[in-house]
Amino acid sequence: MKEQLEEIRRRAMSELGDNADEAQVDAVRVRVLGRSGELTEIMRRMREVPNEERPAIGQLINQIKREVEARVEELSEKLKAAALDKSLNEKRIDVTLPGMRIARGRIHPITDIMEQMLQIFESLGFEVEMTQDIEDDFHNFEALNFKEHHPARDMQDTFYVEGGMLLRTHTSNGQIRVMEKRRPPLAIVCPGKCYRRDDLSVRASPMFTQIEGFMVDKIGRVTMAHLKGVLTQFAQAFFGATAIRFRASYFPFTEPSAELDMHCLLCDGAGCPVCKHSGWTEVLGCGMIHPNVLRAVGCDPAEYQGFAFGIGVERTGLLKLGVDDMRLFFENDLRFLAQFPALSGGVR
Amino acid sequence: MKLPLSWLKDFVNVDATADEIARRLSAAGLVVENVECLAPGFAGVFAAKVLQVEKHPNADRLNLCEVDAGEKGKFKVVCGAPNVHAGMIAPLALIGARLGKEPPLEAATIRGVQSEGMLCSERELGLSQDHQGILALSAAAPLGSDVAAYLHLDDTIFDVEITPNRGDCLSILGLAREVSALFSVKLRAPKLRATHSPESPDAAQVSVTIEAPDLCPRYAALAMTRIKIGPSPAWLKRRLELCGMRALNNVVDATNYVMLELGQPLHAFDWTKIAGGKIIVRRAGDTREFTTLDNVARTLDAQDLLIADAEKPLAIAGVMGGLNSEVSDSTDAILLESAYFEPMTIARTARRLGLRSEASYRFERGIDRAGQVAALIRVAELIRKIAGGRESSIIADFEPRKAEPREITLDLNAMEALLGVATPAATAKSRLKALGAQVTTRGKAMLAVVPPSFRPDLNEQADLVEEVARLSGLEDIPASMPARIATLAVVNPEREFIKGTREVMLGCGLTEAATLAFTAPGENQRFPGIRSTLVPVKVTNPLSAELGELRLSLLAGLVAALRFNLNREAVSFHAFEIGKTFAMEGDLPHEENRLAAISYGTYALAAIGEPGVKAGFFSLKGVLESYLDAIGISSRVSFRPVAEGEAPFLHPGRGAIVMLDGNAVGLIGELHPAEAMRLDLNDPCALYELDLSKFIAYGLSPRKTIEAPPRFPAIRRDLALVLDRNFPADVVIRTIRECGSSLLVSVEIFDVYEGNAVAAGMKSVALACRYRAKDRTLTDEEVNRVHALLVEQARRRLGAELRQ
Numbered sequence A: 001m002k003e004q005l006e007e008i009r010r011r012a013m014s015e016l017g018d019n020a021d022e023a024q025v026d027a028v029r030v031r032v033l034g035r036s037g038e039l040t041e042i043m044r045r046m047r048e049v050p051n052e053e054r055p056a057i058g059q060l061i062n063q064i065k066r067e068v069e070a071r072v073e074e075l076s077e078k079l080k081a082a083a084l085d086k087s088l089n090e091k092r093i094d095v096t097l098p099g100m101r102i103a104r105g106r107i108h109p110i111t112d113i114m115e116q117m118l119q120i121f122e123s124l125g126f127e128v129e130m131t132q133d134i135e136d137d138f139h140n141f142e143a144l145n146f147k148e149h150h151p152a153r154d155m156q157d158t159f160y161v162e163g164g165m166l167l168r169t170h171t172s173n174g175q176i177r178v179m180e181k182r183r184p185p186l187a188i189v190c191p192g193k194c195y196r197r198d199d200l201s202v203r204a205s206p207m208f209t210q211i212e213g214f215m216v217d218k219i220g221r222v223t224m225a226h227l228k229g230v231l232t233q234f235a236q237a238f239f240g241a242t243a244i245r246f247r248a249s250y251f252p253f254t255e256p257s258a259e260l261d262m263h264c265l266l267c268d269g270a271g272c273p274v275c276k277h278s279g280w281t282e283v284l285g286c287g288m289i290h291p292n293v294l295r296a297v298g299c300d301p302a303e304y305q306g307f308a309f310g311i312g313v314e315r316t317g318l319l320k321l322g323v324d325d326m327r328l329f330f331e332n333d334l335r336f337l338a339q340f341p342a343l344s345g346g347v348r
Numbered sequence B: 001m002k003l004p005l006s007w008l009k010d011f012v013n014v015d016a017t018a019d020e021i022a023r024r025l026s027a028a029g030l031v032v033e034n035v036e037c038l039a040p041g042f043a044g045v046f047a048a049k050v051l052q053v054e055k056h057p058n059a060d061r062l063n064l065c066e067v068d069a070g071e072k073g074k075f076k077v078v079c080g081a082p083n084v085h086a087g088m089i090a091p092l093a094l095i096g097a098r099l100g101k102e103p104p105l106e107a108a109t110i111r112g113v114q115s116e117g118m119l120c121s122e123r124e125l126g127l128s129q130d131h132q133g134i135l136a137l138s139a140a141a142p143l144g145s146d147v148a149a150y151l152h153l154d155d156t157i158f159d160v161e162i163t164p165n166r167g168d169c170l171s172i173l174g175l176a177r178e179v180s181a182l183f184s185v186k187l188r189a190p191k192l193r194a195t196h197s198p199e200s201p202d203a204a205q206v207s208v209t210i211e212a213p214d215l216c217p218r219y220a221a222l223a224m225t226r227i228k229i230g231p232s233p234a235w236l237k238r239r240l241e242l243c244g245m246r247a248l249n250n251v252v253d254a255t256n257y258v259m260l261e262l263g264q265p266l267h268a269f270d271w272t273k274i275a276g277g278k279i280i281v282r283r284a285g286d287t288r289e290f291t292t293l294d295n296v297a298r299t300l301d302a303q304d305l306l307i308a309d310a311e312k313p314l315a316i317a318g319v320m321g322g323l324n325s326e327v328s329d330s331t332d333a334i335l336l337e338s339a340y341f342e343p344m345t346i347a348r349t350a351r352r353l354g355l356r357s358e359a360s361y362r363f364e365r366g367i368d369r370a371g372q373v374a375a376l377i378r379v380a381e382l383i384r385k386i387a388g389g390r391e392s393s394i395i396a397d398f399e400p401r402k403a404e405p406r407e408i409t410l411d412l413n414a415m416e417a418l419l420g421v422a423t424p425a426a427t428a429k430s431r432l433k434a435l436g437a438q439v440t441t442r443g444k445a446m447l448a449v450v451p452p453s454f455r456p457d458l459n460e461q462a463d464l465v466e467e468v469a470r471l472s473g474l475e476d477i478p479a480s481m482p483a484r485i486a487t488l489a490v491v492n493p494e495r496e497f498i499k500g501t502r503e504v505m506l507g508c509g510l511t512e513a514a515t516l517a518f519t520a521p522g523e524n525q526r527f528p529g530i531r532s533t534l535v536p537v538k539v540t541n542p543l544s545a546e547l548g549e550l551r552l553s554l555l556a557g558l559v560a561a562l563r564f565n566l567n568r569e570a571v572s573f574h575a576f577e578i579g580k581t582f583a584m585e586g587d588l589p590h591e592e593n594r595l596a597a598i599s600y601g602t603y604a605l606a607a608i609g610e611p612g613v614k615a616g617f618f619s620l621k622g623v624l625e626s627y628l629d630a631i632g633i634s635s636r637v638s639f640r641p642v643a644e645g646e647a648p649f650l651h652p653g654r655g656a657i658v659m660l661d662g663n664a665v666g667l668i669g670e671l672h673p674a675e676a677m678r679l680d681l682n683d684p685c686a687l688y689e690l691d692l693s694k695f696i697a698y699g700l701s702p703r704k705t706i707e708a709p710p711r712f713p714a715i716r717r718d719l720a721l722v723l724d725r726n727f728p729a730d731v732v733i734r735t736i737r738e739c740g741s742s743l744l745v746s747v748e749i750f751d752v753y754e755g756n757a758v759a760a761g762m763k764s765v766a767l768a769c770r771y772r773a774k775d776r777t778l779t780d781e782e783v784n785r786v787h788a789l790l791v792e793q794a795r796r797r798l799g800a801e802l803r804q
């Protein structure tokens, strides 16, 4: 019986050579270790073994069993590793090929610029209010101190529509709309579309975007110095550190009125053809709210005062983007739009 | 307004450089758009008097002239000009003079006679193309003076943009006043002599009746006679031209000159054409038509203000004179008008007639309320000088309505509160005085200010604050931050909703587009958008018929953008727009916030070896459903197939109306093949448009309550129903939901089959139903029982066969 066991061991170990494949290993495992395998068979015949030899035989059986099991395990691991190796090689890909994707859409530059501006004003404590595009004469002109037949109205060539209404020429109607329903203190920005009778061209568009901002509080709490402060912060946040200046101007709804200029981004104030060699570019109009505007919304100018400003989003956007054609904003050419971010809030 | 530096210096002795003047004016609100330096086209030319003219001994057409150029000396020159005559003063180019690009003038011997110089025509001096004869200078031109300087050819022209509130700066004097205030130099207003009294043989009776004192509070007139109409002297013509006006004749030029100088428009009538010497200022009333001096018959409005005589209208007040009383070459007596007309009436008439003149432009902006007589004196003096003539009447000055006295109190504390910086009383006082205001101190921090008559724009304290601030320079105002008004950053929910909407669209691969709100009527007909019954809003004064209406829908613009990109190398286009559309609601236009999208060409998962998905109804519906999921209202939205004619631009079998709680709020579908063919599109083009305002309302409603995840497992049972192939799937789902017990938590379609295994014209819809109890794990028996019940009920209600 001992010889028989030695033969089983010898045969098994020789068949479990280093080159044995998965089938061979499995065959040996079943033949030697299986439920009706050779070792089981020997165990069954233990009765035939004399008592005094039984422990030695039993020991040998266990030893052979462990040896074969260990060898089978070892070879299986090796085979698995080889198979994995092979599969890894076969599944190798060119990782430089483009991926599968749903392209993310791009934000329109007008939105992008407007959002950047609104975020700055929101962080300065301004609230956003939306108002209407179709307006009546009162809210677009009369209440903003544009008297009927006054030549100031010629500054803005107006589109009229049916029903005796017009398309607002500026978002300044927001001042009136908001102050009609809310009382100061107020710090508001009103973004929106405006319309003026200009053909779509390099410089102008019949529809454009503006942000009207205003702040109203008790006398002395919102001053022209504060207007300068807020707009200086805005210009620095939006354009980066650059020199700005205030210049006297005229708008019917502000008194005093001013124009904010910024050092030309192209020449940084040195003067170039784009800034007509002045070194400055106009950024926005602003001023202290005219007492007549406050009166129009039932606010007593002896008690309240405030400032207002209006920013042209496209015009300012052109300055910032360094492109010079208004039409780009309304053509929707993907070759232009695809250059803008896919995440809002100015994330590049 | 063009401002020649030489003319400015007549009134203010400023020695700053032109650039510095331009900078200071611009900073003070008078933007100098351009500074042009003029250089004369010649040098070495002097005014010389022709003393004697003799025939050239060897040439019929030439003359030999002796000329006196003052301290430059006397010269003999040969001249071929027909107009040369003894006594005239003409420009003399001396040896070495530069004329245009010619080499320096050399001494010449013409037909044997030495010429020591040359008398010049306007063409030779580069002034005009006139070469008819030599240029006749004014008899007042000083002999030997440099002609370039005398004619103001060496000059700097400022092009100043005058804002509508500064009518006073539409004059050289007004701008000079600004310069004097900005540079603190004295203003030298023109000295006015009293007019000459009419001499008895010439005396004319001028009578003025103002029937409309509300429109014309003041009218002054002066008659002159013994006028010789002719060309103006060169220096005057030159100044008019520098200011952009054309010279006509000496009388008209003189009125224009004084208008430019003082800002008071003047008009000269032919005195003999005024019946009875009577001027009547009245509304047009029944006078329906009038021919202006440009020979155009104008239709009048009853409210238009006219200048008339006893028989007929003579002029449209402040806008244009009449052909019937125009000054002509044969005129020898004139009536000069200097009046104040109310800005509103001039603006209304000028606008209605489409007639903008230099005069109406100034009246509209408000001229000096008290400047009428001064201008008459000034122009009379000028006419005497350049057109002969003398006054034949005294100045007839009628002012039926006096100017209201204006006194404004300027509280220096209020000024500080507005500007955020204190201004010393002395500074404020001197600034306002420099502008011509009368200022008196009232107490410690109060000034009583009477604005000058030429500043109608100064009406209240804020106006005075602006004057002081802009003259001091806005740079003096410090920048500081106001106290924060909102203690918390308040977000606008509507804006946040729109931002979120945009994020979902971007995430779904749609690029944001922006299109114009104006469209052609044909486009509105083709793409009426959500409701085909909407009536478009017409623009009363469109830029063109092609932009004659406001858009009913965003879709037309998106389709145009698709076509634009396909024409430029693009093969696919996936875009959305958030914008307003417009429609009439009754008599009034109404606006609506919309979200629209377009999807064309390969949409998703395109990669090497992967064909990708072509955009179509389902890919875009997926985008829309992702959005509805994102805003949490999927369960309230359903899709109803479009009815016949409901959205004619959509494929009739591939279009749906988007219903929110049973109300139509949008549509989705593929473009109608006929429309696609018109646009030359080869692939399906999917579109949707939603009335965003309806969704905003839902988006703003409070969040639904949040539940913890279920603790017990769900058990799935499937069923397959055989139905007519056109039977809508969502009806199946809705019916099953209605039939199911409270244990049924979800129903989903996982397969739709058409083919051999079902009868022709039928489809099999396979559904997964999930059951769950909140408080226990359901047993198979329990689920089987409720599912069997549901299957039987649903089968019966839908009239469907069960597929085994």
Ligand SMILES: [Zn+2]
Pocket (backbone or CB within 6 Å): A264, A265, A266, A267, A268, A269, A270, A271, A272, A273, A274, A275, A276, A277, A279, A280
């Ligand atoms: Zn520049």
